[in-house]
Amino acid sequence: MxxxxxxxxxxxxxxxxxxxxxxxxxxxxxxxxxxxxxxxxxxxxxxxxxxxxxxxxxxxxxxxxxxxxxxxxxxxxxxxxxxxxxxxxxxxxxxxxxxxxxxxxxxxxxxxxxxxxDASSSSSGSWIGASLPRGYSDITDSVDQLNLDFLNVDSEAGNARAVFNTAQPSAISKSKSTGEKDWIESDTDDQLMLYIPFNGALKVHSLHITSFPTEGDDDIVRPRTLKLYSNKSNVLSFDEADSIPETQEITLQDSDWDAKTGTAKVDLRFVKFQNVSSLVIFVVDGDGDGEKTRIDRIKIIGETGEKRAMGKLEKIGDEQGE
Structure with missing residues (x-):
């Protein structure tokens, strides 16, 4: 053997x-x-x-x-x-x-x-900006991208699906985009409301959020305060989010952002995110005085949690080896 x-x-x-x-x-x-x-x-x-x-x-x-x-x-x-x-x-x-x-x-x-x-590249061509926690994987492909609903997104930046792009962010690759921008920015102020449904029930361990403020533009900032809400059936209004209790609130510090990949690992209280059909991420404010919050990528880290009943096992192949 x-x-x-x-x-x-x-x-x-x-x-x-x-x-x-x-x-x-x-x-x-x-x-x-x-x-x-x-x-x-x-x-x-x-x-x-x-x-x-x-x-x-x-x-x-x-x-x-x-x-x-x-x-x-x-x-x-x-x-x-x-x-x-x-x-x-x-x-x-x-x-x-x-x-x-x-x-x-x-x-x-x-x-x-x-x-x-390198941790920021994978063999499948799917970019990931931070190391994966032991025992968990990138399950971003479980996002139901057809039913995303984002509020206060600048229409001149990328659409909602841009943040789930599997390719390396153009801000790192320095590629000259000929199509839509591959990031989103807030519009009238620094707040964003992101409704992210999933194709099944997930166990969400953490989030990887990537943000590259535009160099030389003080008006573009990274997210700072996040409020997460689990298992909502639709996007929340900003007033509604302020009036109901969040599942978890996180404040990101400068030290949380990796200088090379522009990514912060957001650890969740795992016990509260064991059977998650959707997440609402409320970006309460940005890190600085800028009026526009930018997000380049979001990765969902955890377990899919899907199990099917095991049927009767059978053997397949050339029986001559018996």
Whole structure:
């Protein structure tokens, strides 16, 4: 058995690997499965040649011993190979298919080799401005972007979806945009009201907020005071937000902002954000005397929390290995 393969012993260990390794390849197998045994030597060869610490990690999950993990990822066939990038599933291969597995893994290995290991870049091309907390991942793709509702946004800046752009902010890349601006700014004063619905119930651990005040323009500032409201059915008016209790209030300090990425990590009281279908972020004021608050990116960090009932397991593939 290849010493490069990590044999998963718990759901916590698996979550930790998903957050600490850029790419994770997982073999869901069973001891009784003939096709699983047949493809195991090939999987070991891939692990031996392509494992890269912190970049590519090969794991195995015994479905009989870890039914909680099996259920979480809706594994119904043996073997199933899953590929994760930055904690998110990108590919699933059902059955003992060496050709498909080889193509998927080697494509990712090539991608990882050519990519920087810097925290502000990811192998999928999805930019992230701060390190991820242990055991959690970027779940911004769970945002229901069709039903976003932002108040007091300057129409000459980007639209609501701009802050969920997966690309590196133009303020860092210094690229000359030929289309819409990839950030938002407040309009009549420094306040913003952001209604962010999700496609499912999430466990939200923290937020990453990126802001690059325009150099030489004292009127553009970063957010300072934030009030968060969970599970609202629609955007709040500014008067309404002042009249109801917030789920949490945060005041950002200068020291919270990373100089390189322009990003502040906003830690939440996790116990209050365990079953979240939407967030309202009320930017109460900006950090300074400027009249316009700018936000370039928002990242949602946590767990999707979605689980499906586990069906009957079956084995798929060439039975000759039995």
């Amino acid at each position: 290849s010493s490069k393969i990590v044999h998963i012993e718990s759901a916590q260990q698996f979550s930790s690997l998903l957050s600490s390794s850029r790419i994770v390849v997982t073999d869901f197998y069973a001891d009784w499965c003939g096709p699983c045994k047949a493809i195991a030597p090939f999987y070991e060869q891939l692990a031996s040649s392509l494992t890269r610490p912190g970049q590519i990690t090969f794991t195995k999950v015994n479905t009989d011993n870890h039914k909680d993990i099996t259920q979480t990822y809706s594994i119904t066939a043996m073997p199933t190979f899953m590929v994760f990038k930055n904690g998110r599933e990108t590919q699933r291969i059902r059955g003992a298919d060496p050709k498909a597995l080889d193509a998927a893994v080697k494509s990712l290995a090539s991608e990882a080799e050519s990519s920087s290991a």
